Amino acid sequence: MQIExxxxxxxxxxxxxxxxxxxxxxxxxxxxxxSFNNFQFVDCxxxxxxxxxxxxxxxxxxxxxxxxxxxxxxxxxNSNQFLLKLNFKSSxxxxxxxxxxxxxxxxxxxCEIQEVDFTETNLTESLFDSCNLRNxxxxxxxxxxxxLRTAMDFTINPTTNNIKKAxxxxxxxxxxxxxxxxxxx
Numbered sequence: 001m002q003i004e005x006x007x008x009x010x011x012x013x014x015x016x017x018x019x020x021x022x023x024x025x026x027x028x029x030x031x032x033x034x035s036f037n038n039f040q041f042v043d044c045x046x047x048x049x050x051x052x053x054x055x056x057x058x059x060x061x062x063x064x065x066x067x068x069x070x071x072x073x074x075x076x077x078n079s080n081q082f083l084l085k086l087n088f089k090s091s092x093x094x095x096x097x098x099x100x101x102x103x104x105x106x107x108x109x110x111c112e113i114q115e116v117d118f119t120e121t122n123l124t125e126s127l128f129d130s131c132n133l134r135n136x137x138x139x140x141x142x143x144x145x146x147x148l149r150t151a152m153d154f155t156i157n158p159t160t161n162n163i164k165k166a167x168x169x170x171x172x173x174x175x176x177x178x179x180x181x182x183x184x185x
Contacts, residue, residue: 002040020060060084066091077101114153128154133175148172155179 003019010016011027020040029049040060045067052072056079065087072092077099084101089109097117104124108131116136125145133154138161147167148154154172156163157179168176174183 002038061086065089071096151175 003017004022005019005024006022007024008021009025009027010029013026013029014031015034016031016036016039018039020042021044022042024041024044026044026046026049029046031049031051031054033053033055034051035055035057036059037055037057038059040062041064042060042062044063045065046069048068049066050070051066051074052070054071054074056074056076058078058080060080060082061076062083063085067089069088069091071088072094074093074096076086077097081101084103085106086103087107088111089107090111092112093108093116094112094114095116098121099117100120102122103126104122106123106126107129108127109129111131113128113131113136114134116133118141119137119139120141122142123146124142126143127147128151129147130150130152132152134152136154138154138156140160141156142162143156143166144162145165145167146163148156149167149169149172151172154175155178156176158176163176
């Protein structure tokens with residue numbers, strides 16, 4: 001039987017016992033390459049943690065936020081998708097993948113999101129506020145009502161993605177036409 005941990009603040013750890021964590025904070029932890037397989041996180045917050053290359057096979061992430069974290073190379077699509085809810089602030093998500101996940105109403109605020117795979121991802125009503133999306137892949141993605149007004153360096157093909165009612169600015173609209181070879185000056 002999996003242990004349950006409630007309302008704890010966990011600081012400067014580099015490994016954990018298999019458990020269900022509810023309403024916990026993880027601060028300054030280094031979980032690089034750690035296997036979170038079958039862990040459950042409910043209403044948890046990671047602050048200034050390094051989770052690069054962490055393994056998430058069947059990991060439950062229910063209302064989990066990451067603030068000032070390093071999340072490089074994570075395959076989020078391997079996590080348990082039931083009630084999946086994530087938010088990111090001031091974090092580095094480079095080289096990660098959200099392939100085919102439902103990330104509706106997800107907040108990405110002031111994040112590095114370079115070379116990230118959003119193929120077939122539902123990003124309905126999501127916010128990309130001051131995020132660098134250089135070389136990230138949007139293919140058959142749903143960006144309905146998403147806000148990319150302050151996003152930078154993205155390339156989104158409007159013929160292969162749903163961008164209906166998505167919000168952009170004149171300054172970043174070139175990311176919508178670059179796939180057509182059109183140059184805006």
